[in-house]
Amino acid sequence: MLGWEFPPYFAGGVGIVCHSLTRSLAKRGIGITYIMPAGPRDVHSDYMDLIVADNLIADKRITVAKVGSTLTAYTSFADYQRRYERFLAQTGDSGGKLYGHNLLAEMERFAQKVALLVQEEGMQFDVIHAHDWTTFPAAMLLKKVTGKPLIVHVHITEFDKTGGQYADSRVYAIEKAGMDAADLVVAVSNLVRNRCIHQYYQRPEKVRVVYNAVDFVGSPR
DSSP: OBOSOOTTTOOOHHHHHHHHHHHHHHHTTOOEEEEESOOOSOOOOSSSOOOOGGGGSGGGOEEEEEOOOOOOTTOOHHHHHHHHHHHHHHHOOSSTTOOOSSHHHHHHHHHHHHHHHHHHHTOOOSOEEEESGGGHHHHHHHHHHHOOOEEEEESOOTTGGGTTSOOOHHHHHHHHHHHHHOSEEEESSHHHHHHHHHTSOOOGGGEEEOOOOOOOSSOOO
C-alpha cells in the first residue's frame, strides 16, 4: 500500500482512512507493507500516551517503510515550491531529503525509490494499493516491474477541488494515467465515482464505491 501519511506519523484525513483500512485488513489475516514518502525516526508526546500506529494492528502484521520525501497530503505545485524555497533558505542545502526541485520531479524520484526498495528487499506481495494521485506514478512503475494487479483509491479528484469547474492539466494527466493503469478503481462516494467515469473515461464496472465509515469506541448509544 502506497500513501503519504499514516497516524501517528501524520494524521490527515487520508491517513486516518489508510489506518482504518489496514487495521481491518490485518484483522482478517492479510499482511501489509505500507510505504509512505517520509516520517520521523520515532514518535512521542510529552503530554499524553501516544501509541505508534503498528501497535494498534493485531499481531503487528503491518510494516511501515519510510522513504525520504517532502510530499504531503493535497499538495499543489505552488505549495511544493514554497516548501522547497523555505527548505533552501533554512538549510542552504539543495539535496538532503528533498529530491526534486518541483513536485513532478519529487513524485518521479519517489516512484524510482519505491521500485528500488521493493526489488532490493525482495518484497513479496499480491496486490498494489495506491492512495491518490501523488502515489500513482510509483504505483504504475511498481506494477510494471512486478506485474502485480493495481488498485487505485480515489479520495478526491482535481475537479472536486474546484467545485467541478476545471482541473490542472498536469494533475489530471497523472490521475487519468493511474486510473487507466489500474485493474480496479475505488472511489469514496458516488460523486467521485461519477467523476472517474465521466471526466476520466473509466468503465463503470471498473469503478467501485467504498464509503468511509465510523469506528465506534465501545457500544454506540
